[in-house]
Amino acid sequence: MQLGWIVKGLRTGRVTTRYPAAPEPQPGLWRGRPVLDPRACRAADGCRACVAVCLPDALRLEGDNLVLDYGRCVMCGLCVPACPAGALRMEPDYELAVTRPADLRVAVRLGSGNGRESDGR
Numbered sequence: 001m002q003l004g005w006i007v008k009g010l011r012t013g014r015v016t017t018r019y020p021a022a023p024e025p026q027p028g029l030w031r032g033r034p035v036l037d038p039r040a041c042r043a044a045d046g047c048r049a050c051v052a053v054c055l056p057d058a059l060r061l062e063g064d065n066l067v068l069d070y071g072r073c074v075m076c077g078l079c080v081p082a083c084p085a086g087a088l089r090m091e092p093d094y095e096l097a098v099t100r101p102a103d104l105r106v107a108v109r110l111g112s113g114n115g116r117e118s119d120g121r
């Protein structure tokens, strides 16, 4: 039985990759993660277009902040075309692991003029 496993393994060949020693190739339809540009965001002027299309509430209002929470984001990309200001784009990152949940959040403070990044990435 064990000899059969060895033969099967030799026939299968190597199935692992060199990641993280080498970058992992991304599939052609890979969308990546949404990135919010706080300088372009018009949330301070009342825009809520991205919040309206984000089904898992990854983009939401929390007090005086517009929050982008990668812990809830499903990387669907629907928020990007919904943004009238071009403040959201998809970037092909896949290394999203963090040691603190708070690091999964990006917040844009609402107020006069454009928002600014206040925490997170």
Ligand code: SF4
Pocket: 034, 053, 054, 055, 056, 057, 058, 059, 068, 072, 073, 074, 075, 076, 077, 078, 079, 080
């Ligand atoms: S990519 Fe999808 S889930 Fe993530 S913030 Fe945008 S709309 Fe929400």
Ligand code: SF4
Pocket: 036, 040, 041, 042, 043, 047, 048, 049, 050, 051, 066, 082, 083, 084, 085, 086, 087, 088
């Ligand atoms: S990210 Fe775009 S859609 Fe969302 S509040 Fe800012 S300007 Fe509006």
